[in-house]
Amino acid sequence: MNNFRANYNKILEVLATITEKEQFLRQNRKPKLKDIELIAMNLTAEYMGIDSECQLFRDIPEYLFAKIERSVYNKRKRKLFFAIEFIRTQLSNKFTEFENYYVVDSMPLEIVKLSRSGRSKVCKEYFYSAPNRGYCASQNMHYYGYKIHAVCSIDGVFKSFDISKASVHDIHYLKDIKNQFNNCVVLGDKKYLSADYQLDLFESKQIKLEVPMRKNQQNYKKQTYIFRKKRKRIETLFSQLCDQFKIRNNYAKTFEGFKTRILSKLTALTIIQYINKFVFNRNINNLKVNIV
Template identity: 30%
Template sequence: MQGRLKVSSKSNLIQVTIQKFIKIVSPLYRHLPKSIRFRQNYRQLKVADITILACMLTRIELRDPSETHFHQMLVKSGIIVPERSRYNRRCRDLTFAMKLVRKQLLRKNQPKTTYEVIDSAPITLVSARRSNQAKVLRGIAHKGFNATKNVYYYGFKLHAIMNNSGYFLNWELTPANVDDRYVAEELLTRTPAHQVLADGGYLSRSLQKRLKSEGMNFWFPLRKNMRAAKQVNSSFLKDQRRKIETGFNNLNIVGHFEHPGIHTLSGLDSRLTTMFLWNVINVHNQLVHGRSGLKLTIN
């Protein structure tokens, strides 16, 4: 009897992660509008909205790029979910609810903002050499140029604002050929701040003056022939601005948004919304434990 092998059951990672997110989402879901919670035929749902939302966040947490593979893992783990196509539709339908949950959580957890950083990141649907023959979201996506990586690509551009704690406060999706400066004013108007840092792609004196009139100090690095201008051009501000690049990299590691492999705009919107809600949850968890909001949780 003493030589018998002792086996301890190990908790299923997917089940544990789903339960963790259910505890976070449940109290917030109860404050959503009744039109969402008590919509038509809601009593006939075999799987609750909260479970679907938790599954969506779990997929981001576990960094699974494939919807099909993750659905198979849910079934193998004993999670009761609809069949795959129905599950995907439920995820798309709950995108708006997830946005409302994110706003509640951000309003509840966000500390006082010292400064904000604005930047954009590419979302590539197909490579540039195939862009002329691409049929994915033709008429919506477009061919653009990414100056950071010095490459042309076909797809979208993700514009986002992050505060100094690591929370992404707002975001917008545009075709890849849209200039960053055209989106900046609209984004910053919806998320006002006294101090805003940007890179050279936002260099515009007229934009800077308009934002100044609205009480926002809009900083971008100066060119060499602009050093006579009355503006601080310190390396410290440049380093602070680069923090959003770390934030984008963290989101791409878990959400795979730069190469999403998605063929519908609703699917892309659902992926991005889930990714940004995960960001709020992850940053809050890091700050509570005394760590940087830009530190990526390792699973």
């Protein structure tokens, strides 16, 4: 995992099999570093846990350093958000083409400590995307920032994700699921418990929402063991994002930069899973092993 050049070449090789396009942005002057190379450089940094751009430009090979400046790299990376999302979707579809079971959950993303939230200007350029205060029941804490909502397969591949303000209740993400999925089973925890939403999802898109019942409900029935076990897969993924990919470390000043960082980390995780399965034929969730 310590050889940036070798990891970069492997990831660039995989990206070439996903898309034939090398340039995604329309630019008057042809840049020295191609868009696909910039994306490979970004994903390599996320895989290797290089969370600082200062450190990244110390570690990259000289031939890459000569092709782009740090400030230009940051601007182009934000503009390539749509291209990174396209690549992530293409990678995900390779795993989930015939998948019928998914898991939904959310995780808090703190921007700054609550004591600094009043004077912080991070991600506040627009009201609709500005962070706010929320509560995480699983960690029993109030925080200031955002919440990431995600759906993954039972094997642990992210299919869909979204970012909302911290105060938004998790159950509202089911509206996005309704627009993106059909004819499948979605496993969730008790915060997604709603008879109205369950009925609406099933009648409109044949989506069966499997949520454990509360013990004080009438006709209480314990959820099937296999569902309870598979539902923990997404919690493991969130832990890996926090540990290896440092998703809770935020250095972005704008929401555009913040969402690009989150997407880059999810895409880096997915491309390592892709390499594990389709290149080395090993467990897709061995994310800390060498890819070269």
